[in-house]
Structures are given as C-alpha cells and as structure tokens.
Amino acid sequence: MKGVFPITIFETTDTPFYYYDTDLLRKTLHAINDEIDKYENFYVHYAVKANANPKILNIICQAGLGADCVSGGEIQASLNAGFTSDKIVFAGVGKSDREIKLGLDKNIYCFNVESIPELEVINQLANECGKVASVALRINPNVGAHTHANITTGLAENKFGIAMSDMEEVINKALQMKNVKFVGLHFHIGSQILDMGDFIALCNRINDIQTQLESHHIEIKSINVGGGLGIDYQHPNRVSIPDFKSYFETYAKHLKLRKGQSLHFELGRSVVGQCGSLITKVLYVKHGAVKQFVIVDAGMTDLIRPALYQAYHKIENISNDEDTVTYDVVGPICESSDVFAKAIDLNECHRGDLIAIRSAGAYGEIMASQYNCRSLPKGYIKEEMF
Numbered sequence: 001m002k003g004v005f006p007i008t009i010f011e012t013t014d015t016p017f018y019y020y021d022t023d024l025l026r027k028t029l030h031a032i033n034d035e036i037d038k039y040e041n042f043y044v045h046y047a048v049k050a051n052a053n054p055k056i057l058n059i060i061c062q063a064g065l066g067a068d069c070v071s072g073g074e075i076q077a078s079l080n081a082g083f084t085s086d087k088i089v090f091a092g093v094g095k096s097d098r099e100i101k102l103g104l105d106k107n108i109y110c111f112n113v114e115s116i117p118e119l120e121v122i123n124q125l126a127n128e129c130g131k132v133a134s135v136a137l138r139i140n141p142n143v144g145a146h147t148h149a150n151i152t153t154g155l156a157e158n159k160f161g162i163a164m165s166d167m168e169e170v171i172n173k174a175l176q177m178k179n180v181k182f183v184g185l186h187f188h189i190g191s192q193i194l195d196m197g198d199f200i201a202l203c204n205r206i207n208d209i210q211t212q213l214e215s216h217h218i219e220i221k222s223i224n225v226g227g228g229l230g231i232d233y234q235h236p237n238r239v240s241i242p243d244f245k246s247y248f249e250t251y252a253k254h255l256k257l258r259k260g261q262s263l264h265f266e267l268g269r270s271v272v273g274q275c276g277s278l279i280t281k282v283l284y285v286k287h288g289a290v291k292q293f294v295i296v297d298a299g300m301t302d303l304i305r306p307a308l309y310q311a312y313h314k315i316e317n318i319s320n321d322e323d324t325v326t327y328d329v330v331g332p333i334c335e336s337s338d339v340f341a342k343a344i345d346l347n348e349c350h351r352g353d354l355i356a357i358r359s360a361g362a363y364g365e366i367m368a369s370q371y372n373c374r375s376l377p378k379g380y381i382k383e384e385m386f
C-alpha cells in the first residue's frame with residue numbers, strides 16, 4: 001500500500017481504471033448529512049451527471065440523498081440504484097418527449113423547466129396520461145461565478161434557464177395550466193465554485209425575486225439552488241472533504257426562506273470528486289527535443305477534463321520514490337490536446353510505473369468515450385481491491 005492506494009493489487013489490474021476510495025465517499029456523505037441535519041427543510045439531491053457508476057450511486061442512495069437527473073438515462077440509473085422517484089428532480093434544456101413521459105410515468109418529485117415550449121409540452125404529455133406534473137422553473141439569475149467559462153451557467157448569455165424578465169409571465173402561464181403544478185424556482189450558477197461570495201450573490205438575487213413575486217401574490221413552496229461547490233484539486237489528501245459547513249451556513253444565513261419553504265441542493269463534484277483517481281501505467285518515457293514526455297496508457301478518452309477545460313489534476317508516480325524530474329504527461333490519443341499536465345515534477349518515471357491522476361471522481365468516468373475505438377475504463381471501488 002503506497003499512500004492511499006493498494007499498490008500491489010493495482011499492479012495486477014489492467015490499466016487504465018478508476019479507483020474509488022469508498023471510505024472517503026462515505027465520510028463525505030456523513031459530513032453532508034451532519035450539516036444538513038442542522039437545518040430544517042434542507043434536502044440534497046446528488047447530481048448524477050458527476051458520476052453514475054452504479055456502485056457509487058448505490059452508496060449515495062444508501063446515505064439518503066435524492067437524485068438530480070438531466071436525462072431519462074440518469075432517471076433510470078437512479079431508479080436502478082435504489083433512489084425512490086419522490087426524491088428525483090429532472091433538469092435540462094432539451095428534455096425529449098420520451099424522457100418527459102418516463103418522468104411522468106415514474107411520478108418524479110419535480111421537473112425543473114427551462115422554457116415556455118418545454119412547459120407546454122410537459123402540460124400536454126401529462127394531460128395525455130392523466131397526470132399532474134410538479135414543476136419548478138429554472139431561472140437564469142444572471143449571476144456570474146468565478147470559475148471556468150465553460151462551467152458557468154447562470155449568466156444571461158448562457159443557454160440555461162428562463163430569463164428573469166420573462167419569469168412572471170411563465171409562472172402565470174404555469175399557474176393556469178391544468179396538468180402542471182407550479183411548486184417553485186430552480187437555479188444553478190456554475191460549477192467548481194470556491195468563493196462563497198458567489199453563492200451569497202445568488203442568495204441576494206433570490207431574495208429580490210421572492211419579494212417581487214410576493215408583491216404579485218405568487219407563492220413559492222420550494223427553492224432549488226443547484227450545486228456548484230468546488231473541491232481542492234491541488235490538495236486531494238489535505239482537503240479531501242469540502243467545506244460543507246461554510247457552504248450550508250452561507251445559504252442558511254443569506255437566503256431568506258419563508259415559513260414552510262424547502263431548500264434543495266444539487267451537489268455533484270463535491271460529493272464524489274475527491275474519492276476517485278484514474279490509475280494509469282507509463283508506456284514510454286520519451287526524450288523530446290526540448291522536454292521529456294511521460295506517455296501513459298490513459299488518454300483524454302478516459303478523463304477529458306484537462307483537454308476540455310484546461311483542468312488541473314494532481315498527478316503522482318505511485319510506483320517509486322526516486323528524485324523528481326520535470327515531464328509533460330500525455331496520453332496515446334491522436335490529438336494534440338491529449339495532455340494531462342505540462343512541466344510537472346514527478347518521481348522519475350520508468351516504463352510500467354503506475355501513475356495516479358487524483359480528484360477524478362467527478363466528471364471523469366462518466367465522460368469517458370470510445371474515440372480511437374478504445375475501451376471504456378473500468379471503475380473499481382475499494383471493497384473490490386482488498
């Protein structure tokens with residue numbers, strides 16, 4: 001065992017693969033539950049998009065969280081893992097008729113609706129099957145988040161949600177529809193947010209919206225503030241559990257909930273990010289003209305975040321403790337962007353060494369593709385490795 005890894009078992013396992021430290025996942029879930037138990041009416045729905053590995057979903061379900069889904073496939077995966085439909089919320093700008101029907105058929109807790117045409121289709125499909133769908137309207141609050149542009153979702157220029165200027169018109173439409181029941185508002189400003197000030201800005205915006213709606217006698221039963229809490233990619237060991245205390249305290253302090261209102265969260269990355277590592281093997285160490293490359297057997301097909309968002313992941317050579325050398329760590333895919341890190345120091349690498357790409361539990365395995373006709377990486381949990 002080297003550091004946090006069962007290295008001897010890794011040595012006999014085909015690479016690349018994802019390894020999930022389920023002890024850490026369970027501790028993280030405990031930390032979340034400990035915090036939300038302090039508040040009445042706080043509910044966390046795990047954002048399935050972050051990682052839908054059935055073994056991971058099952059552990060999260062057992063901890064009592066609900067599920068936040070963005071496709072029919074995610075609804076089905078959540079149900080298969082044991083989540084009950086009354087804890088499932090369904091968001092997404094482009095829900096197909098088939099997906100809406102699945103949500104209706106399973107009586108999910110709420111559809112987070114992103115446009116008038118979508119609202120009309122839900123009303124019509126609910127009518128056809130004799131149901132009333134609970135809907136929350138996803139409002140685009142035009143609140144920025146200090147994060148990567150590709151994972152900012154709450155600005156007016158983003159495709160998500162209903163513009164604030166249209167909000168009242170859409171609520172009134174929903175209130176008149178026979179087969180939808182308007183229950184509340186939904187927001188999500190972005191991901192990998194570490195500055196609590198961004199969440200405070202969202203709270204302030206929601207407070208203003210509530211005051212405005214109250215002046216028109218519009219009642220809001222539930223508020224869903226989405227997810228977005230970030231993790232410490234630099235220090236996966238030192239800060240392995242995100243600061244849930246400050247996160248929930250921020251909402252408790254700044255969001256003026258009305259009597260009886262429930263507050264829903266959709267956390268993804270902060271739940272599963274730190275428990276996962278991508279384990280890969282050094283194929284070749286190549287001495288280029290100006291730099292040295294470590295070529296590993298995992299590529300952007302296994303973990304696309306560095307190529308897609310220029311995301312940082314801590315990388316470790318877990319096979320030896322030799323002095324460090326500076327390398328670019330790259331994959332085998334025929335794309336120049338197939339680079340995990342540039343100019344990083346690693347214990348000197350040799351063919352066959354195992355490399356851990358840390359903090360890869362969220363938006364890792366789930367985003368894997370078969371580009372270049374590659375196989376999808378497997379995912380193992382700690383229990384399977386001992």
Ligand code: PLP
Nearest residue numbers: 047188191227228266267268269
């Ligand atoms: N809710 C919605 C609507 C999202 O789009 C996302 C992520 O994109 C999440 C929740 C989860 O965000 P995070 O993983 O940052 O907590």
